[in-house]
Amino acid sequence: MSGEIIVPEFYGGLYYDDEGILTVIVLEQAYNHPTSAIAIAEMQELGIIVRTAVFTGSELNTAMNALNQIAETVVAAGASYWSLDTMKNRIIVGLDPYNDEQKKVFMDLLYEVSVDPAMINIEQAVTQEMLDQRASSIVTATQSPGDMIVIDGYVDVSRTGIVFSLENCTDSEFNYGEPWDLAYYQDGFWLPVPQLPGAGQWAWTSIGYSLQPGGTKQYHIDWEQRFGELPPGRYMYIRGGWLGEYQQNRDAYALVEFYITESSPVRQLPQPDEE
Numbered sequence: 001m002s003g004e005i006i007v008p009e010f011y012g013g014l015y016y017d018d019e020g021i022l023t024v025i026v027l028e029q030a031y032n033h034p035t036s037a038i039a040i041a042e043m044q045e046l047g048i049i050v051r052t053a054v055f056t057g058s059e060l061n062t063a064m065n066a067l068n069q070i071a072e073t074v075v076a077a078g079a080s081y082w083s084l085d086t087m088k089n090r091i092i093v094g095l096d097p098y099n100d101e102q103k104k105v106f107m108d109l110l111y112e113v114s115v116d117p118a119m120i121n122i123e124q125a126v127t128q129e130m131l132d133q134r135a136s137s138i139v140t141a142t143q144s145p146g147d148m149i150v151i152d153g154y155v156d157v158s159r160t161g162i163v164f165s166l167e168n169c170t171d172s173e174f175n176y177g178e179p180w181d182l183a184y185y186q187d188g189f190w191l192p193v194p195q196l197p198g199a200g201q202w203a204w205t206s207i208g209y210s211l212q213p214g215g216t217k218q219y220h221i222d223w224e225q226r227f228g229e230l231p232p233g234r235y236m237y238i239r240g241g242w243l244g245e246y247q248q249n250r251d252a253y254a255l256v257e258f259y260i261t262e263s264s265p266v267r268q269l270p271q272p273d274e275e
Helices: 028-032 034-045 057-069 071-076 100-112 128-142
Strands: 011-016 022-027 049-053 079-085 090-095 120-124 149-151 161-168 174-176 181-186 189-192 209-211 216-222 233-243 250-260
Touching (some): 011 057, 022 028, 022 034, 028 034, 034 049, 057 071, 071 079, 100 120, 128 181, 128 189, 128 250, 161 250, 174 250
Parallel strands (some): 022 049, 090 120
Antiparallel strands (some): 011 022, 149 161, 174 209, 181 189, 181 233
């Protein structure tokens, strides 16, 4: 091996493809650069795939940093998420709503912060398949038995949040993650509460929680960023999980039904962080 490397100004990044083969992407100029060309040839001899890129990794990282520094503005322009995709050699942005008007708003922002729009792949943050899956999961939850994880005591609600306690009435541990959802009742059906634009793929961290058999726990839920202020109506908070070991696949749901009225306060007093 010569020890030559692809110079940074031609280097786009690396990843493993679907077959597990190391792939390096470079700008076209790298093939005509003496030392970079030697490095490319040696990589290919070792079975490494070399692909041509349009942007360097440095350029894309600079663009990502520019978006991250104004994250609130990016979200306000309709972005539900954005991430660097080395394989596609682009920054992927999920837009919600996904229409020409919102695309123009986002493109105008890119020009304002001097990010090359060619670096961006815009995709639909909320697809019909995702909406159907959410609606189906709510139907499944609301049709499940309601005597396993039940409300313990008083439920305090506002237009933007709720406080309640749950009791595990089973002899197994109730395990669950961060995700939860809201449904509203209309004409005999429980339907998903529409999410605010830009909240299309709500970010959850992979944290696990549990509620012991016979145990109770209080929860403080704030949905203003995801759903805004709820209008008067009949609603249900839904959190899914399972009883006992995950392999047993004994699904269980915490279902908290509540009403929002004209007199419901907009917000509650500040509460500790909830699970």
